[in-house]
Amino acid sequence: MTAPVTLTRHGDIALLRIDNPPVNALSPGVVAGLASAVDAFEADRSFKALLVHGEGRTFVAGGDINSFDDPHFSAKLYNGTLARIEALDRPVAAALHGTVLGGGLELALACHYRVSVPTAVFGFPEVKLGILPGSLGTQRLPRVAGAELTLDLIGTGRSIDAAAALKAGIVDEVREGEPLQVGLAFVEALIARSAPPRRLSERSVSLEGLPADFFDKALDEASRRKAFYPAARNIVLAVQASTLPFAEGEAVEARLFEELRTSPQSQALRHLFFAERQASKIPGLPKDLSLRPVRSVGIVGAGTMGGGIAMNFANAGIPTVLVETSQEALDRGLKAIRGNYEASAAKGRLTTAQVAERLGLLSGTLDDASLAGCDLVIEAVFENMDLKKQVCARLGQVCKPGAIIATNTSTLDVDVLAEATGRPADVVGTHFFSPANVMRLLEVVRGATTAPDVLATVMQLARTIKKIAVVSGVCYGFIGNRVAEVYMREAEFLMMEGASPAEIDGAVEALGMAMGPCRMLDMAGIDVGAKTVIEYGKAGGLPPDDSYRAVVRRMFELGRFGQKTGVGYYRYDGRKPVTDPETARVAEELAKAHGIARRSDIGAQEIVERLLVPMINEGAKILEEGIAYRPGDIDMVWTSGYGFPDHRGGPIFMADQIGLPVVAERIAHYASVRGNPYGYWTASSLLTDLASQGRKLSDWTAA
Ligand code: 3HC
Ligand code: NAI
Secondary structure, three states, X not given: OOOOEEEEEEOOEEEEEEOOOOOOOEOHHHHHHHHHHHHHHHHOOOOOEEEEEEOOOOOOOOEOHHHHHOOOOOOHHHHHHHHHHHHOOOOEEEEEOOEEEOHHHHHHHHOOEEEEOOOOEEEOHHHHHOOOOOOOHHHHHHHHHOHHHHHHHHHHOOXXXXXXXXXXXXXXXXXXXXXXXXXXXXHHHHHHOOOOOOOHHHOOOOOOOOOOOHHHHHHHHHHHHOOOOHHHHHHHHHHHHHXXXXXXXXXXXXXXXXXXXXXXXXXHHHHHHHHHHHHOOOOOOOOOOOOOOOOOEEEEOXXXXXXXXXXXHHHOOOOEEEEOOOHHHHHHHHHHHHHHHHHHHHOOOOOHHHHHHHHHOEEEEOOHHHHHHOOEEEEOOOOOHHXXXXXXXXXHHHOOOOOEEEEOOOOOOHHHHHHHHOOHHHEEEEEEOOXXXXXXXXXXXXXXXXXXXXXXXHHHHHHHOOOEEEEXXXXXXXXXXXXXXHHHHHHHHHHHHOOOHHHHHHHHHOOOOOOOHHHHHHHHOHHHHHHHHHHHHHOOOOOOOOOOOHXXXXXXXXXXXXXXXXXXXXXXXXXXXXXXXXXXXXXXXHHHHHOOOOOOOOOHHHHHHHHHHHHHHHHHHXXXXXXXXXXXXXXXXXXXXXXXXHHHOOHHHHHHHHOHHHHHHHHHHHHHHHOOOOOOOOOOHHHHHHHHOOOOOOOOOOO
């Protein structure tokens, strides 16, 4: 194995090369290697300059996120090495390419000069991990780019390209070429003109042109708008400290960084960083599996989902044809797509040329024979088993050999649909979320007979269309809606027992949930929710409990479909939900009919427990049944598809934070106070086993 950091000679230039694939993250080995390389450079006076370069696809993409979990983590060695680099008496330059992020940008800023290739991107994404740049990024960046841009970049975590970095003064020059050659030529020019060392820490931060209350306002906004994210406030305070003498600012940054690194919010966000990357991996697939090419796509059904799904492919430059049963439905679908693109253009998110290009990739037809040339066909017709079986059978005939057939069903048995095609190995579920062109989650449903290359192709395609793909096995509701079902079940029982939709939603929204269960179903459509429950009942899936989801079924009977009819659990004043006494009346009437005792003592704590504990329990069942590959997959589904707060890491991560023994005790508690005739409060054996062993759900891996 080669050393992660080497120092070699190129004439008068010392070349410090960082080689820690895949992204040259600052592992302990890299940090130690940097310190040794600086020792060697200091000792050899024959070098006239130092060039820092990243081997492979990128310069350093940041600190090693794994290392932040180490209880003995310390930034001292790295920060000290950066200080030594900056203090060197011979010029030091960084040759930048790829993703110059976080600790990588901090390394570049400690160098005296920076040259970049045009394709490099720059940024401080730490905020997305719930931390701030802890190696003087909050102190050196304002000294070159000003406080305003610094706060913007560090506060949002957004990246900028090389041209913008040049304009901001972050890089000195942008040159085309191979990064190492660009760097060497740049340093040769520095030597030729006897360029002196330049140290950002010796500069001061100018606040000229900024209002006197610039930082106060920023702090106020961070506290109000990002109340769940302590990083937002600490970032403002750290950047504000850059107006102090450098050493004082350094101490402030170190304190604020450490506060965040050990915060539960950052631990949760770091967990999700790795969970997202893990989710794309399919255990047991050969690495060299060749994928099926997907150069054209067909969508059956141009309704709400079909249209949104088609946009994903057009956005990625893949020609897509939509098939409908009537000209009217087709026109409506295409019009909705055009409307969506035009709205994006009106907001300045797309140019007119981009809109034209994307619309040009989309076509519509009533003739399903047009699907014969497609590499992938996704059906998105009504959620009805007979219809879907019919459509799948037809697709089995019309699609060319080797084409992938996917179903967007949200609840139906993918294996039954696969069988209907007559070629089940080609079939997979692709469960998009609404609006499909916006929501990042894609549940990829692996059928019993789905071919490995079909699964792998769809996972790769998800990346192309910028989705977070999570694999689920076949079961009712897959991962996401199966967990949602127990959440909705308890929300309805709480309603019948006497809690109002506002109390129920308020309790979980106070935890950071984007929307409580009642608002969520009002938005998604009570009719859609009720029909699903009714269909599941017909298929024999429901417990023999007449009170099960009784509220949603009654709301449906009453035509209270949610936002679309202006009334559901709430009444809508425009889009604003207002408490409607009729909901309370319906809930009370149902409670009476089903013998459910009414109570007036339901507090927020009980609501949170009654909603979250069953979710955790269902998540554990999903793991023990092998529906999800790993615990983090469930967290990814709920944080990216259902508005579960990312700063809590997802239901499984949260369970571990609470402690499994506590979760198990709460399950037993509600089983005793609520009764358990239908098994609603029967604990998963995985959960109780892990709880008794003092282990965590997150540590669990399938045997
Ligand atoms: N630490 C540890 N591992 C990292 C990492 C990091 N900073 N960045 C990426 N990786 C790993 C990923 O986990 C993944 O591992 P895997 O192959 O085992 O799943 C592998 O590198 C490749 O990553 P991606 O799949 O994400 O590759 P992409 O090419 O899609 O993206 C990237 C590359 C843009 C660099 C993206 O990985 C990324 O955004 N990384 C995080 C960057 C970041 O947050 N930097 C700041 C870190 S905190 C910091 O620097 C603190 C400082 O102030 C000291
Ligand atoms: P929709 O009712 O908006 O659209 C369905 C479309 O399919 C209609 O335009 C209809 O004309 C067309 N269609 C029906 N039979 C057809 C056939 N034989 N050939 C071609 N087109 C046909 O329904 P929506 O909401 O788009 O749902 C579609 C699928 O997506 C369903 O399986 C649903 O469960 C699933 N889904 C829906 C979500 C949602 O929030 N709406 C979320 C995730 C999945």
